[in-house]
Amino acid sequence: MSRFVELKSFYKNVRNPVQEPANNEIGHFNIFRVEDLWLSKHRSVNYNRRDFFKISLVTGQGKIYYADQCIEANGSVLVFTNPMIPYFWETISEEQTGYVCIFTEAFFNRFNSISEYPVFQHPDMAVIPLTTEEAIEYDNLFVKIYAELQSEYVYKYDLLRNLVMEIIHGAQKMQPAHGNKHIGSNASERIAGLFAELLERQFPVEFNNQRIKLNSASAFATQLNIHVNHLNKALKEITGQTTTQLINDRILQEAKILLRSTTWTIAEIAWSLGFEEPNHFSSFFKTRINTTPKNFRLSAND
Structure with a gap:
């Protein structure tokens, strides 16, 4: 790191x-x-x-x-x-x-x-x-x-x-x-390291007017000036996961933190995490942990 x-x-x-x-x-x-x-x-x-x-x-x-x-x-x-x-x-x-x-x-x-x-x-x-x-x-x-x-x-x-x-x-x-291309000990390791740096650079989200800029495989590939297939291949080789999986896992982690630790509305959290519509965020969240953001927040505060 x-x-x-x-x-x-x-x-x-x-x-x-x-x-x-x-x-x-x-x-x-x-x-x-x-x-x-x-x-x-x-x-x-x-x-x-x-x-x-x-x-x-x-x-x-x-x-x-x-x-x-x-x-x-x-x-x-x-x-x-x-x-x-x-x-x-x-x-x-x-x-x-x-x-x-x-x-x-x-x-x-x-x-x-x-x-x-x-x-x-x-x-x-x-x-x-x-x-x-x-x-x-x-x-x-x-x-x-x-x-x-x-x-x-x-x-x-x-x-x-x-x-x-x-x-x-x-x-x-x-x-x-x-x-x-700077190969170093392993080209895929270098790309995976640079991707991880870019991903983590966007977090934590500390203010409700703060929004992550990179939330897709293509956005990260563009920032790193490599083809998205090259990025996917490198990350799969090093982590066993696709670029999208790694991005979504980190966004989900941050979503849980914001739901537990802030009083921001669901819409504010959705916007901060790069979602254009709150319902897109709710669908994303429910698909992964089988509950809505609202219910997750309620259970976390019980």
């Missing part, structure tokens, strides 16, 4: 942060120079998830393990990572330069749904190799962001959003890098 990295943990690896803003109504945003991050050379591969988005411009030699791919970087690359997919950056060369920009989804919520952009949705679009000229162009953008964050301009966060969007749109027009 990969480690989950929170913002406060990330800051422990920063020597001289520009600033450490508190999370508030505008979300969280910051930028760092790669030189100011504590990087360990030749660490063993250990995929980690973050609770924030990250855009990195890095010049140096390394390997990027993202989903089930391994991409070798030797020069300058742009890398886009989202909280859903575990990833790891293995540094090889001693010298690593560039910038790392981090932000929460809330920073863009009033303007764009940042997670919907292809560079954050698909691992095969997340790593962009740069020519010398392109590296200079993007370095200038990151320098602007770095300087602007320290300014006293009242509307600087609006400007920062625009600069970040310029990086995103520019990258999406470019050709992404293509890596080799």
